[in-house]
Amino acid sequence: MTFTTLYFLVFVAVVVLVYLLLPQKIKPHFIILASLVFYFFWKAWAPVFIIAFALFNFVMAKVLAKQKSKKFFVLLMSVSLSVILFFVFRYGIFNGIIAAITGGNTIMILFPLGFSYYMFKCVSYLIDVNNGTIAPEPRFDYFLIYVTYFPEVSMGPITRAVDFLPQIRIKKVIDTTALNKGLALVAWGFFKKIVFADMLASMINPYYNDLTLSNNGFAWFFVAFGFLLQLYLDFSAYTNISIGVSKMLGYDIKPNFNAPFFSQSISEFWRKWHISLSSWLADYVFTPLQFLLRRLGKFASIIPALITFTLIGVWHGGTSSYLVFGFSMGVLVAIDAIVARKRKKLKKTLPKSLFSTVGIIITMLLNILVFVFMRTGVAADGFAIIDKIFSFSTWSLQLGFGLEFFIIFALSIAVAICSHIIESRKDKFLDGFARLKLPVTWLVYLVVIFAIVLFGYYGPGYDAIEFIYIGF
Amino acid sequence: MKKLFFAVKLVVFVAIFVVLLVFASYIVRPQSDMKTRFTGFYAEPKDSIDVIVIGSSPVAPLYAAPLIWNEFGITLYPLGTNSQPTVGIKYLVKEAQKRQGSSLFVIDVSLFMVEPQSLLTEPNIRNIVDNMTYSLNRIGAINEMVQIPGERINYYFDISKYHSVLRDGELSAASFKDFDFAVPSVYKGYFFVDAVEPFDPVDVSGITETKPIPDESEQILLDLMAYCESEQLDVMFVIAPYITSDERKMSHNYLQALIESHGYTFIDFNDKAGEFGIDYSTDLYNRNHLNLSGAEKFSMYFGAYLADTYDFADNRGSADYTSWDDAYAAWETQAAIAREKIAENAERLSNISR
Amino acid sequence: MTREKVTGEVQNIFRDLFDDESIVIDDNTTADDVEDWDSLEHINLITSIEKHFSIKFAMSEVTHFKNVGNMIDTITTKVS
Known part of the structure; x- marks a missing residue:
């Protein structure tokens, strides 16, 4: 049952209602x-x-x-x-x-x-x-x-x-605050997925399906960027729904995302993206390997990085594309290990805001490029797209996108930033939301729900877009 | 106690949400002459309409309700939708009954000559159900006409089909008044057409043989008549004038026999064409539909028929019916323009043929 | 070696490794409290400690370190 469907909402409503009434x-x-x-x-x-x-x-x-x-x-x-x-x-x-x-x-x-x-x-x-x-x-x-x-x-x-x-x-005491917070998270997840992630997907899928659609490298940059945005909004939405439902059942689940795009290095990124997976691999693969190889100096981090991240690639899928994704990430993390000292020196000499801004931008650009391989089924397609992006002579402002594309793209970035801010403040937003007066809470819910109903990507004439991570 | 309070809050919230959802759904439904016709119907006061006409596309341009009002003091309202699936007629009758319980129903049976399945396309179905307000009757109509159960949810919640109008920035400010799906219709549901297509006169009055209609159609008709009987409704069945054929006439005859055998009045207006003075060279805009010129003649004839046959109260001059006077005034202004246009078109066409 | 001495020496290792003389550690210090103490630096910390105290950790010991206090306990046991 896909999470962002009416059926799932009904399912959850029934389950939660019955659950609340049952003895401990x-x-x-x-x-x-x-x-x-x-x-x-x-x-x-x-x-x-x-x-x-x-x-x-x-x-x-x-x-x-x-x-x-x-x-x-x-x-x-x-x-x-x-x-x-x-x-x-x-x-x-x-x-x-x-x-x-x-x-x-x-x-x-x-x-x-x-x-x-x-x-x-x-x-x-x-x-x-x-x-x-x-x-x-x-x-x-x-x-x-x-x-x-x-x-x-x-x-x-x-x-x-x-x-x-x-x-x-533990005895489950699910009060109205917990229910309210859970519902808010579920609504937020639905909002991100149905209004933005799916809409983005519908706009960029045609490009991934037909690489000849454009020869403008700049356009492909947007497409690659769009996919990364879509992936974040999609998967973080799913996690919101998962955690929100858990709150309504009285279970506390740790977040899966912690403002990943605010990361200043790829290593930091993997501490903040799909945290439950990366921490699993860190605890059970990376750290033990590192420990075993600890006498090898820098290689104590390089080799485990390459192995661990290649495994992440394989975990996602069996094709060459995922292998390239994983291995590339491994190489980037290994590079982080190699330049760690130099980076620290640079951090001390440069102004803080410059250092962090440049770090964020570089990390973002690297991710945009590497995540292309997460989307193309075949490595060759991924390389073709990277090639197109780097063909700077083809870059032009004739992007071939309508105004609608830019509006949705810009709004998606805005929503992603909001989502990041919420994540980085941990539970403060939810706590604050739960404390709002009733009419305000209701107004917020109504606005969000109607944004989904009126602007969402659903209904006849829209192809259903499955959660991406369900394929892994 | 807290749990109960929460439950109450939840119920109230859901109620508010549902109401707003209904308003939003009505607003984003696409603008069309059919939406205007139906929102106009719901806006009419209860038990104020004497005659309700139900049928497919011939109905709206044919029955000039404001004219009939002005000449005969009879209130008539057309509930025509394009290519109306015959199985949907019963639901429209039920819908009309909610507000106009004692009207005479005039049902156009032209499409009973056609295989019912061929009419059950998405646009035809939606022309009916997406112009109805939310009710159990609407759900029943959807369940009967939408044969794949999985599809029905997109009909129950028609907003799923139409909501993209907002994203596409195509919603007009005027749509907001549709929020309660009751907006008086300026011309009482009438649809002006001033185009002309000339035809040679058709006379099939001599055809007396019958040709059966498709079995499934007959079943639907029998079911419809049984319903009308069980509700003891005042009903008559008609066929609008159009360019017919001998074979078609045989089907009309079959329908006549079937309907009259159940004790209902049946009038094939193709037989009465001479009586209401149709001019086949100016009064139609295509094979199946009359234009304003034809509609005027027909409406005068039909209005007289109604006045002679039935005992409707003449409400002209009554304070409750002033909207009908206004409708006639507006209608007449528009009709004058259309008449001129038709005359021009007819002139141009006859020059071409010379 | 006493626990306090171990603590003092571990603190020096921290200060050297993270190039920050202001670092102060106690039993409750965790990776969240020290900037730059990530998984890449963690292994350097472990090897530095092993070298300095001439001890060898077992994997099972390292995985159970929840904070610096655990670490110091284990070190103290090993050097006694």
């Missing part, structure tokens, strides 16, 4: 039910898969905790299942064999919705149990909530067991 003891189980229903709506067989997968990890965690010897071996075996399944699904390995066995039955060939996300949840859980960060969850039903949790199952955030499991046991 049953509340968690109702979430399991709602989550399995949610997953069932995607494919009828999927709930069986996710339950089986959760069960496997639940059991292995218990085994791991009791294990005295060969702990690492057991951990490796348990994690392997997730990794193998991931690659099977990601690359369609065995698709041919499976199709032959099941007589072309494609059920087995499909990638379970959100597997990339909840697989990471389970792997992090096993590793944390192994190194003693968390005791294994004794109750399967509670562990099942963690894995199937519907606000997160399709697109994350990848919440850690150590942050989520304890919350299940």
